[in-house]
Amino acid sequence: MGKENIGLTLKVWRQKNEADKGHFETYKLSEVSTHASFLEMIDVLNEQLIVEGKDPVAFDHDCREGICGMCSMYINGRAHGPQSATTTCQLHMRHFNDGETITIEPWRAAPFPVIKDLTVDRSAFDQIMAAGGYVSVNTGNAPDGNAMPIPKEDADEAFNAAACIGCGACVAACKNASAMLFVSAKVSQYALLPQGQPERKERVLKMVAKMDELGFGNCTNTGACEAECPKGISITNIARLNREFLSASLTPGH
Amino acid sequence: MKLDAKIPAGALPEKWTKYRSTVRLVSPANKRKIDIIVVGTGLAGASAAASLAELGYKVKAFCFQDSPRRAHSIAAQGGINAAKNYQNDGDSVFRLFYDTIKGGDYRAREANVHRLAEVSGSIIDQCVAQGVPFAREYGGLLDNRSFGGTQVSRTFYARGQTGQQLLLGAYSALSRQIEKGQVEMFSRHEMVEVVMVDGKARGIIARDLVSGKLERHSGHAVVIASGGYGNVFYLSTNAMGSNVTAAWKAHKQGALFGNPCFTQIHPTCLPQTGEYQSKLTLMSESLRNDGRVWVPKTKEDAKAIQEGRKKASDIAEADRDYYLERKYPAFGNLVPRDVASRAAKEACDEGRGVAPTGLAVFLDFRDAINRLGKDVISARYGNLFEMYDKITGDNPYETPMKIYPAVHYTMGGLWVDYNLMTTVPGLYAIGEANFSDHGANRLGASALMQGLADGYFVLPYTIGDYLADEIGTGKISTDGDAFVQAEQIVTERQKRLMGIKGKQSVESFHRRLGKIMWEYCGMARNEEGLTKARDMIRALRDEFWSDVRIPGTMEEFNPELDKAGRVADFLELGELMVIDALVRKESCGGHFRLESQTPEGEAKRDDDNFAFVSAWEFNGLEGDPILHQENLEFEAVKLTQRSYK
Numbered sequence: 070m071g072k073e074n075i076g077l078t079l080k081v082w083r084q085k086n087e088a089d090k091g092h093f094e095t096y097k098l099s100e101v102s103t104h105a106s107f108l109e110m111i112d113v114l115n116e117q118l119i120v121e122g123k124d125p126v127a128f129d130h131d132c133r134e135g136i137c138g139m140c141s142m143y144i145n146g147r148a149h150g151p152q153s154a155t156t157t158c159q160l161h162m163r164h165f166n167d168g169e170t171i172t173i174e175p176w177r178a179a180p181f182p183v184i185k186d187l188t189v190d191r192s193a194f195d196q197i198m199a200a201g202g203y204v205s206v207n208t209g210n211a212p213d214g215n216a217m218p219i220p221k222e223d224a225d226e227a228f229n230a231a232a233c234i235g236c237g238a239c240v241a242a243c244k245n246a247s248a249m250l251f252v253s254a255k256v257s258q259y260a261l262l263p264q265g266q267p268e269r270k271e272r273v274l275k276m277v278a279k280m281d282e283l284g285f286g287n288c289t290n291t292g293a294c295e296a297e298c299p300k301g302i303s304i305t306n307i308a309r310l311n312r313e314f315l316s317a318s319l320t321p322g323h
Numbered sequence: 324m325k326l327d328a329k330i331p332a333g334a335l336p337e338k339w340t341k342y343r344s345t346v347r348l349v350s351p352a353n354k355r356k357i358d359i360i361v362v363g364t365g366l367a368g369a370s371a372a373a374s375l376a377e378l379g380y381k382v383k384a385f386c387f388q389d390s391p392r393r394a395h396s397i398a399a400q401g402g403i404n405a406a407k408n409y410q411n412d413g414d415s416v417f418r419l420f421y422d423t424i425k426g427g428d429y430r431a432r433e434a435n436v437h438r439l440a441e442v443s444g445s446i447i448d449q450c451v452a453q454g455v456p457f458a459r460e461y462g463g464l465l466d467n468r469s470f471g472g473t474q475v476s477r478t479f480y481a482r483g484q485t486g487q488q489l490l491l492g493a494y495s496a497l498s499r500q501i502e503k504g505q506v507e508m509f510s511r512h513e514m515v516e517v518v519m520v521d522g523k524a525r526g527i528i529a530r531d532l533v534s535g536k537l538e539r540h541s542g543h544a545v546v547i548a549s550g551g552y553g554n555v556f557y558l559s560t561n562a563m564g565s566n567v568t569a570a571w572k573a574h575k576q577g578a579l580f581g582n583p584c585f586t587q588i589h590p591t592c593l594p595q596t597g598e599y600q601s602k603l604t605l606m607s608e609s610l611r612n613d614g615r616v617w618v619p620k621t622k623e624d625a626k627a628i629q630e631g632r633k634k635a636s637d638i639a640e641a642d643r644d645y646y647l648e649r650k651y652p653a654f655g656n657l658v659p660r661d662v663a664s665r666a667a668k669e670a671c672d673e674g675r676g677v678a679p680t681g682l683a684v685f686l687d688f689r690d691a692i693n694r695l696g697k698d699v700i701s702a703r704y705g706n707l708f709e710m711y712d713k714i715t716g717d718n719p720y721e722t723p724m725k726i727y728p729a730v731h732y733t734m735g736g737l738w739v740d741y742n743l744m745t746t747v748p749g750l751y752a753i754g755e756a757n758f759s760d761h762g763a764n765r766l767g768a769s770a771l772m773q774g775l776a777d778g779y780f781v782l783p784y785t786i787g788d789y790l791a792d793e794i795g796t797g798k799i800s801t802d803g804d805a806f807v808q809a810e811q812i813v814t815e816r817q818k819r820l821m822g823i824k825g826k827q828s829v830e831s832f833h834r835r836l837g838k839i840m841w842e843y844c845g846m847a848r849n850e851e852g853l854t855k856a857r858d859m860i861r862a863l864r865d866e867f868w869s870d871v872r873i874p875g876t877m878e879e880f881n882p883e884l885d886k887a888g889r890v891a892d893f894l895e896l897g898e899l900m901v902i903d904a905l906v907r908k909e910s911c912g913g914h915f916r917l918e919s920q921t922p923e924g925e926a927k928r929d930d931d932n933f934a935f936v937s938a939w940e941f942n943g944l945e946g947d948p949i950l951h952q953e954n955l956e957f958e959a960v961k962l963t964q965r966s967y968k
């Protein structure tokens with residue numbers, strides 16, 4: 070490190086809309102502060118493009134704190150870039166070198182069609198959630214919060230799974246575009262908690278069926294998803310999902 | 324216009340229970356015939372949409388992100404309050420009510436706040452039932468912590484991601500109703516106009532952000548749950564997309580805007596490092612439980628630190644000024660947010676700031692680590708320390724954090740009555756978008772509580788009072804004149820924006836507006852600065868409308884156009900905030916008028932002249948807005964000057 074400002078060459082994927090074929094465009098940036106975040110670096114590029122009368126690069130982002138799951142860039146061949154356990158918005162330029170060329174692409178997966186440039190449509194994830202990612206409890210029905218003690222270890226493990234931000238990096242990183250890590254995180258959260266038990270079997274069957282229907286691929290255990298997940302969702306959740314699915318499928322009536 | 328807060332009669336503790344059991348109902352058969360539009364799917368909007376749908380209403384929900392799960396509520400870290408008294412430390416509904424009124428510096432409506440405290444417990448029950456993984460103790464019961472200077476432990480939390488877990492709970496309830504067909508979800512849609520028919524809110528115009536097409540949606544009621552407007556300051560802890568557009572359009576259609584100048588500046592945020600900076604990051608307030616805030620006693624030492632000639636560890640103990648502990652011995656580092664923020668500004672204004680910009684103070688864990696050990700500190704704040712390290716490249720175990728106040732929350736918002744209805748019939752506002760409950764300053768962990776209270780437990784009841792008269796209305800057509808005209812107005816506005824073809828980016832205008840707001844309508848305000856700011860904002864607005872450059876076209880995915888619409892609204896709101904701050908010639912909560920201080924330099928309220936809510940009526944951009952006052956009457960609490968000494 071050391072240098073306060075660096076110069077960069079950016080190779081950015083430009084695609085007007087879903088139908089467009091798309092291509093890489095090369096841009097030069099000088100004087101990028103190493104304190105800036107990756108998205109702020111793109112802001113600087115866009116400011117430059119707008120002032121030059123050109124079309125800025127479209128990309129998804131919102132919280133810029135690593136929690137909303139909206140940002141989604143494939144940087145130098147890695148979902149969310151080179152830092153582990155880091156979303157694109159939390160990636161800072163001090164991790165890049167002066168003079169470096171950075172390649173930036175959208176998530177590439179058939180169930181995530183490109184809307185424009187680096188922006189993709191991840192609504193398939195919402196559909197999987199709607200298929201069963203909940204506990205069926207209407208407002209007002211709930212017993213006292215402390216009526217049902219839950220062992221701390223179970224609550225903590227459920228939390229670890231619940232920390233998924235729904236960014237889709239796992240799908241983008243997987244050569245099969247499998248959504249198993251995402252689905253397993255939700256299934257695990259509920260499978261580990263007493264509240265999730267009544268609908269445990271139905272839930273896993275419905276969510277997996279929806280995932281297949283939407284065209285996500287199979288899991289072949291390459292582990293790329295876990296390696297790229299910014300929230301450290303463990304691949305052991307996939308093993309749990311497989312067990313849950315198997316046991317639910319074997320239940321008479323299903 | 325006469326303001327009627329519609330506060331039910333009766334003793335304060337009984338108002339809600341009595342009202343709830345007498346408010347008019349809509350039968351299940353009739354609910355099916357009623358459409359409700361909910362703009363926003365944060366904690367307030369998602370919980371409302373799900374609960375209304377469960378009751379049988381037909382709901383259309385809107386959000387501008389690509390999924391309802393990404394609303395800004397997701398970013399809340401610290402926790403959610405509830406008067407459960409699980410810790411047996413003397414908490415009660417009254418105490419939560421009292422703390423909220425006092426914390427808000429006596430500028431909130433008693434009846435609403437009491438109701439909030441009453442329903443707080445049910446929120447926790449509901450979230451637990453949904454499978455929200457709250458922190459637990461070894462015995463398996465829910466854990467609590469004390470937060471933001473309260474003397475009881477009533478804050479429930481899920482590590483440092485409470486907002487995320489609560490929102491995912493509400494999102495799951497919403498998803499279930501989407502699957503059932505009770506809620507129709509419109510993601511990547513932005514509401515750009517309220518449609519009024521015969522004086523009632525009857526629908527909205529929304530822009531499909533992907534195709535750029537305008538859509539007309541009708542409903543028997545419209546609920547604004549669009550969050551806060553802190554981004555008027557450009558730099559804030561809010562998400563990049565957070566905006567005032569939905570609330571502002573409602574305001575321009577006749578909804579009064581309550582206390583627009585009441586802004587919360589959070590003391591523990593990461594300082595700005597450069598011009599390119601797009602947002603400020605909050606470091607949870609819980610850090611103040613163990614961190615000590617200080618700056619060097621002398622300007623010389625501070626200067627040496629600013630220039631990199633000295634480090635924090637080079638400053639001897641005797642040369643450090645732990646100014647919060649010095650000035651407020653009773654509360655020390657745990658004074659409320661507004662007090663802590665102002666004290667930091669003061670220290671930096673004296674030239675004792677510790678960042679190259681001069682705008683930062685230290686938050687030091689050295690003593691806590693020595694006392695409790697690194698493991699304890701890491702268990703408490705590990706994730707926050709990591710986040711700090713990730714962003715700044717500094718390790719807080721070894722060197723103190725640098726923090727500075729940043730805009731965080733807006734107490735102001737659309738004025739609503741007890742039913743959460745604005746002054747426009749059929750138009751409701753919930754969550755941070757309304758002005759209710761927090762007065763002039765919000766207590767930590769109370770926004771999540773309010774959003775979910777509004778959405779799960781208040782609006783689903785109170786909306787019946789209005790909708791009971793709508794059961795005979797039938798489906799509202801979107802072909803009527805009102806819809807056609809509203810759509811035309813939006814088209815014209817967008818055409819005008821696109822047609823400017825100027826030279827400066829939307830972002831650059833936003834940044835300049837933010838600087839004006841921060842300088843003159845930020846932590847300290849006075850008549851001269853505010854007057855100047857008003858002119859500056861008007862001039863900037865004119866410049867925007869003649870020189871902004873928006874690339875692309877209207878008929879496509881065009882984030883720059885979306886942003887331009889939002890910034891155009893901020894440029895109008897900013898002026899109203901300044902006017903509101905000018906009129907309120909007292910200091911209270913987050914609103915500090917330099918002209919109104921105690922001899923010790925603390926905020927001085929003026930209850931004789933200002934114990935009211937300012938509710939502003941839109942009166943064209945050329946004219947002055949019209950002030951209406953809702954006088955606040957206090958029965959249950961006695962007004963006292965806050966003191967944290």
Ligand SMILES: Cc1cc2nc3c(=O)[nH]c(=O)nc-3n(C[C@H](O)[C@H](O)[C@H](O)COP(=O)(O)OP(=O)(O)OC[C@H]3O[C@@H](n4cnc5c(N)ncnc54)[C@H](O)[C@@H]3O)c2cc1C
Binds near residue numbers: 364753755
């Ligand atoms: C960093 C941070 C930490 C916080 N921590 C805490 C905490 O620990 N405890 C606490 O109590 N509070 C906390 N708060 C405050 C709290 O998070 C917010 O006040 C609260 O979540 C707001 O919820 P909401 O539902 O009103 O709005 P939001 O969650 O902001 O949701 C707004 C919704 O409206 C939609 N929307 C906006 N405009 C439009 C439009 N024109 N058309 C269509 N849709 C629109 C958005 O898409 C979104 O769905 C924190 C805030 C921040 C910024």
Ligand code: SF4
Binds near residue numbers: 233240250254299300
């Ligand atoms: S599992 Fe990880 S990578 Fe996949 S969506 Fe969740 S947070 Fe993103």
Ligand code: FES
Binds near residue numbers: 134136138139159
């Ligand atoms: S922008 Fe929210 S996670 Fe990156």
